[in-house]
Amino acid sequence: MxxxxxxxxxxxxxxxxxxxxxxxxxxxxxxxxxxxxxxxxxxxxxxxxxxxxxxxxxxxxxxxxxxxxxxxxxxxxxxxxxxxxxxxxxxxxxxxxxxxxxxxxxxxxxxxxxxxxxxxxxGGRTRVSNSRVRTLLEAVERLAADAETDPELRLQRLVEERAALDREIARLSTSGESAPVDDEVLLEEAENILHLARELPADFARVAESIKAMQRDVVADLRRDVRPTGEVLREYLERGQHVMQATAEGRAFAGALRLIGDPERIDDLTDQLHTVLAQPFARLMDAQQRGELDAIGRRVELGVQEVLTAQRRASHVITGQVRTHDPVRDRQVDELLRDVMAGLQSWTQSSSPDAPVDPVRSLPAATVGHLRQSVSDIRPPGAPAPLTVPDADAELLDADTRAWGGPRYAELEAYVSQLGDEFDLATAFEGADDDTRRPVDLLGLLEIAHRNGMSESDTVSTVETLRPDGTTRRFAFGAVTVRGTKENDDD
Known part of the structure; x- marks a missing residue:
């Protein structure tokens, strides 16, 4: 064993x-x-x-x-x-x-x-410090608290935390002073932060590379996929949209992104680091440590940007491959490439390194029986047939079409010129001939009234119109008084 x-x-x-x-x-x-x-x-x-x-x-x-x-x-x-x-x-x-x-x-x-x-x-000493042990204990305590499912125990823990905060608030309110922390302790905590921060670039790079590896696997699987195109599209487009959830590293990063993805959080982190570097204990760190501590915010920002860029690129590549997916064509290309590689391998085994290679000077011509040598004449074969003289039926059709046409302006102008200097438009419309009492003639009469000059009042006038087929329709509008024109008026 x-x-x-x-x-x-x-x-x-x-x-x-x-x-x-x-x-x-x-x-x-x-x-x-x-x-x-x-x-x-x-x-x-x-x-x-x-x-x-x-x-x-x-x-x-x-x-x-x-x-x-x-x-x-x-x-x-x-x-x-x-x-x-x-x-x-x-x-x-x-x-x-x-x-x-x-x-x-x-x-x-x-x-x-x-x-x-x-x-x-x-980069310096690595020691078991109060800060490092406290980080471990707090992480274990937080893990145990998150894994706890008993509501009473969780409530008890929250009450204890609140009581500790209340005692600290009361102490500060009473004394007005906070106990200073020894510079050596602050230096230990800064070194622990640097130790944790040095692992971030590799973690971000691993997430980005896991997304790229997943992208390559998806494209390779897609090229080998011979299922119906519709089924392939649905599955791979979904994988392209949820590429961050396709790997364990991506899922872990998605959870961390909720903490560090907010630009304001990055700005707060940078401000806090600048505040720390301005403290007296920062003089105990060498120049390299101060530079690494100042660059933590930038490291986080660049790492997030690297992962998100890899995510966007993977989604774009997968989507593009799916949209151009053609199993038959891909299989033909793969077979052609394999034939080329096999031919190259056999040629290198039977030839010397300095053997001349005959270049391909021209591509083979396609075998085509006959190509069209001219196009058809784009001009029309002849002039259109002349219009025929309308017969009696056509005249009836024309009269019916005119009856359903627009306003009869000439008849309306002649009618309005006989109404005197001023008249009510609704009364005038009711007294018109039947062939000029259509709905469109009411609109024409309103147009003539507007052109000649009119005034409106708050009362409502109603008229009944007559359509060519004998049906009627009532309209209501604000009462309109029109200044008319007499036939014997001087210009």
Whole structure:
């Protein structure tokens, strides 16, 4: 049984040392890698343009070689800065990505974790302090309280907390002074905060990389999916919308985001850190510790931004892949790529490294029987047929159409000119001929009245209109008095 337990422990340790994090720290050039990555990538510079990174790393190598750290004692790797960065990408310490129109490098979670370990190990003492133990005890107490389901016990705990707060309020109200805290204790608490903050960048990077890995898995599964398109769309679009809930790291980050996602909370954190650095005990910390403490707010903000950017990019990629999903086409492309790789592999096995390669100078032409050489004439085949002379039925139809048309302005103008200097519009409409008492003629009469000059009163007039089919309809409107025009009026 002991052999099995020892073997299991050995396998766990072996798997841990195979991770890029411990591989970086255990490598021959580990001091060089850690030094370069810590110089090039900082809290305020999480991404670096590829060209800038190559130039800076080349300058660092030249400075170290000029200082005596040359290749003889195997302290520095051989090759150019470009080759070194490509190797770091291959082993999982750097990840290239496109930021706008520029290709940049970003540290992977493994590299961030390695820098965290070296920074914690070489960044000063790590001691069992009152602050660290209190943090542990408070975390355990909070876990036990959250896991408690008995309402009476939870109520008892809340009453005790309130009583302790009331005693502290009463003491401060009575004395008016708060007991000063020793500078050594404050320094311990600051070191504990730095210890906790150093783990944040690696945690954020792990969340972002878990989302990217999930994105790659979804796209790979989608390319292999042969189900109906509608079913595929529903499932994968939902996964794209809820990408943050697809991994354990993402779900944990979503819970933490409720605490740190508010910009006001980040601003409050920055203000509190500035207040702490202004206290006298801050002089006991070295410059590096003060810089790390001041950068905590920025670290949190950049970490949240990194994860949310990875989330948006994953949702965009998954949605785009789903919208263009074509199982038949994807399968054809995969088969074509496999054929190309198989042909390339067989060719490299049977040819020498300096064997010439005949380029493809032209693509094969499509086999087409016949192409159209002209288009049809866009002009019409002939002029339209001439209009015919209307017959008697057409004249009847025209008369019926006119009966249902707009107001008869000519008849109405002639009628109004016979009504004298002033008349009531409702009375005048009731006295008109039947063919000019349609609803539209009432509107025409109102238009003529407005043009000639009219006045309205608070009383209501009602008229009955007559439609061409013999039906009637009543209308009500404010009483209108019109100034008429006589036929014998001088211009």
């Amino acid at each position: 002991s052999n099995t337990r020892a073997e299991a422990a050995y396998l766990r340790s072996l798997a841990a040392f195979r991770t890029p994090t411990l591989d970086l720290l255990h490598g021959r050039y580990a001091p060089f890698v850690v030094a370069v990555l810590s110089i090039v990538f900082t809290v305020d510079r999480p991404t670096v343009a590829v060209s800038d990174a190559h130039a800076e790393i080349a300058e660092i190598i030249d400075e170290l070689r000029a200082a005596g750290y040359d290749e003889d004692d195997r302290s520095l790797p051989s090759g150019s800065a470009r080759e070194i960065c490509r190797y770091w990408v291959r082993v999982g310490w750097l990840v290239p990505q496109i930021d706008g129109d520029v290709e940049v490098y970003r540290l992977t979670a493994h590299a961030v974790g390695a820098l965290e370990i070296t920074g914690r190990t070489g």
